[in-house]
Each structure stands twice: as C-alpha cells, then as structure tokens.
Amino acid sequence: MKKNSKNLLKNTIRKIRNNQYRLPMLYEKLEYYEIKMIGYNSPSFEPRYSSSSPSHLSNLDYWLEKVWVVENQINKMEKEIKEFNKFVLELDPIEQLIVKDLIEYIPVKITIKKLNIVRTTYYYYLRKIEMIIKNFWFIKKSKDTSLKCNIYR
Numbered sequence: 425m426k427k428n429s430k431n432l433l434k435n436t437i438r439k440i441r442n443n444q445y446r447l448p449m450l451y452e453k454l455e456y457y458e459i460k461m462i463g464y465n466s467p468s469f470e471p472r473y474s475s476s477s478p479s480h481l482s483n484l485d486y487w488l489e490k491v492w493v494v495e496n497q498i499n500k501m502e503k504e505i506k507e508f509n510k511f512v513l514e515l516d517p518i519e520q521l522i523v524k525d526l527i528e529y530i531p532v533k534i535t536i537k538k539l540n541i542v543r544t545t546y547y548y549y550l551r552k553i554e555m556i557i558k559n560f561w562f563i564k565k566s567k568d569t570s571l572k573c574n575i576y577r
Contacts, residue, residue, distance in 0.1 A: 432554060432557055433526075433550070436508065437523070437527055440504070440505060440508050441527060444527075447498065447501055447502070447505075450494055450498050450501070451498065454495060460487050461484065461487035461488060461491060511557065512524070514556075518539060518541075519556075521538070522539075522549055522553065532546060
C-alpha cells in the first residue's frame with residue numbers, strides 16, 4: 425500500500441473542494457481568453473516598424489493555446505468531480521451525508537447530532553468509507569493503467 429493511503433479520503437475531499445473552488449475562476453479565465461482570441465489583431469502584410477504591444481498578444485495561436493490549456497484543466501476537474509459524485513452515490517445514505525458534510529466543512533459535532541449517532545459510530549463510518557474509497561480507486565487505477573499500456577504499445 426502507498427504511504428498516503430491512510431489519508432486517501434482526506435486528500436480526495438481536499439482535492440474535490442479545491443476543484444470546486446477553482447472551477448469558477450477557470451471559467452472566467454476561459455471567457456477572458458476567448459474574448460482576447462476573438463479580438464486579436466489580424467495579421468497585415470505591411471511591415472510594422474514600431475509596436476507598442478508584444479507580438480504574442482496579437483497572435484491567434486497564442487490565444488488558442490491558452491484556451492486549450494484552460495479547457496483541459498476544466499475538463500479534468502469536472503471529470504474528477506463527476507467520478508467522486510458517482511462514488512458518493514454508491515455509498516449508504518448515512519455515509520453520503522458524512523462525506524457531504526466533510527466537503528462542506530460541517531463540524532463533526534453537528535453531523536453526529538444530525539445523524540443521531542455516537543462519535544465512535546461516526547468514526548466507524550469514516551473507516552468504512554476509507555476502505556470503500558481505497559477499493560474504488562484501486563479498481564479505477566488498475567483499469568486506467570491497462571488502458572495506458574495499450575495506448576503506448
């Protein structure tokens with residue numbers, strides 16, 4: 425097992441929170457780049473002797489590359505969020521509520537009170553979720569590595 429496998433749930437939740445936080449900013453950045461790409465200065469065949477802006481700011485390829493990079497980041501983050509949501513839907517209702525509360529920074533006391541359970545039961549469910557997520561990601565990664573091996577051969 426990996427060294428960080430004990431904190432897999434914690435790291436996964438941190439990553440999902442980060443993705444949810446960064447997605448709106450990436451959408452704004454994508455919109456900005458698309459506007460800059462549409463409004464780029466078209467190339468002229470007359471020689472330019474003086475230029476106040478760098479040449480890369482008017483280059484369509486530059487803005488296309490920026491758009492593609494941001495779109496790839498957005499797609500990757502959305503895919504991770506979608507896979508995590510699929511994982512959460514496979515859990516029991518109590519486990520789903522615990523994971524949702526972890527994502528939303530709701531304190532353990534409030535979650536315990538909401539579920540009307542004891543703290544030891546809460547941690548039992550956390551360990552159970554960690555075991556499920558280890559198996560889930562292990563299966564997912566084994567499928568991904570087999571695909572990667574076939575692609576590069």
